[in-house]
Amino acid sequence: MPEGSSRLTDKVVMVTGATGGIGVDIVARLAAEGASVVATDLDADACREMVGRVDRPDVHLAVGQDITDEDRWADVLRIVEDRYGTLDAVVNNGAIGSLAGVVDESAEQFRRVVEVSQTGTWLGMKHAGALIERTGGGSVVNICSILGTVGGLGNSIAYAAAKGAVRTMTKNAALHWAQRGVRVNSVHPGFIATAPLLARYEGSPRHAAMVAGTPMGRLGTGVEVAAAVAFLAGDDSRFVTGTELYVDGGWTAA
Numbered sequence: 416m417p418e419g420s421s422r423l424t425d426k427v428v429m430v431t432g433a434t435g436g437i438g439v440d441i442v443a444r445l446a447a448e449g450a451s452v453v454a455t456d457l458d459a460d461a462c463r464e465m466v467g468r469v470d471r472p473d474v475h476l477a478v479g480q481d482i483t484d485e486d487r488w489a490d491v492l493r494i495v496e497d498r499y500g501t502l503d504a505v506v507n508n509g510a511i512g513s514l515a516g517v518v519d520e521s522a523e524q525f526r527r528v529v530e531v532s533q534t535g536t537w538l539g540m541k542h543a544g545a546l547i548e549r550t551g552g553g554s555v556v557n558i559c560s561i562l563g564t565v566g567g568l569g570n571s572i573a574y575a576a577a578k579g580a581v582r583t584m585t586k587n588a589a590l591h592w593a594q595r596g597v598r599v600n601s602v603h604p605g606f607i608a609t610a611p612l613l614a615r616y617e618g619s620p621r622h623a624a625m626v627a628g629t630p631m632g633r634l635g636t637g638v639e640v641a642a643a644v645a646f647l648a649g650d651d652s653r654f655v656t657g658t659e660l661y662v663d664g665g666w667t668a669a
């Protein structure tokens with residue numbers, strides 16, 4: 416699908432964690448396919464700055480949002496409904512991780528990772544999914560991870576807990592909405608070469624392990640994740656629900 420096609424014309428799509436490494440590529444792809452994008456992240460100014468750089472900046476909305484704050488979800492969706500009158504899709508992309516393994520992780524950090532990456536995603540399904548249902552149906556896309564399914568490099572226990580829950584919550588919610596016009600799917604990136612990730616690990620043994628464990632022999636890109644999101648957000652995937660789409664260079668096939 417060439418960028419700049421009109422597959423998402425007239426769709427209003429919300430993206431959380433929109434100014435992060437993969438978020439910016441998701442927003443750019445959705446905008447290039449014709450969507451009006453509601454870009455939210457912790458820093459409202461960063462959202463505004465980012466939206467100003469994508470196609471047709473005037474049709475998009477940039478909003479500051481902490482996805483763990485349930486009251487803020489209600490506020491943001493009120494703003495969305497006032498501006499557009501509808502919501503067609505939400506991409507629950509905002510998350511945090513922790514590298515610590517099963518023995519090294521602290522209870523405090525474990526709870527925080529679950530709060531943002533698991534509970535934040537559930538709140539997104541609950542509130543944005545309800546608006547999507549009420550305004551004519553559409554799609555929920557939860558950004559999960561290969562660590563929602565397999566053990567990866569044997570670290571990141573809290574992140575694995577949260578993403579495992581995102582994977583199963585996706586299927587649970589898909590069944591809830593199966594006959595009510597809302598589809599729910601998860602996208603599972605492998606190791607993706609976002610700028611923040613590379614800045615931290617390039618040249619390190621961890622980076623080498625991520626590449627070595629990927630059958631295609633390289634890290635993925637945010638653009639490649641965004642292409643999967645665009646498919647699931649729009650009507651091309653109208654008979655797809657409760658499924659998991661891996662963008663992992665073959666990691667989970669090995």
Ligand SMILES: NC(=O)c1ccc[n+]([C@@H]2O[C@H](COP(=O)([O-])OP(=O)(O)OC[C@H]3O[C@@H](n4cnc5c(N)ncnc54)[C@H](O)[C@@H]3O)[C@@H](O)[C@H]2O)c1
Pocket residue numbers: 431432433434435436437438455456457480481482483507508509510511531535558559560561603604605606607608609611612
């Ligand atoms: N980069 C990878 O290799 C990789 C691999 C698998 C899955 N993922 C998933 O892809 C998604 C995007 O990851 P990324 O690499 O762009 O990470 P990132 O850290 O660059 O971006 C995450 C964004 O979420 C935002 N965020 C954090 N806490 C928040 C909160 N409480 N409320 C609202 N926003 C919050 C951050 O501000 C940030 O902009 C995440 O769900 C991540 O788990 C990434």
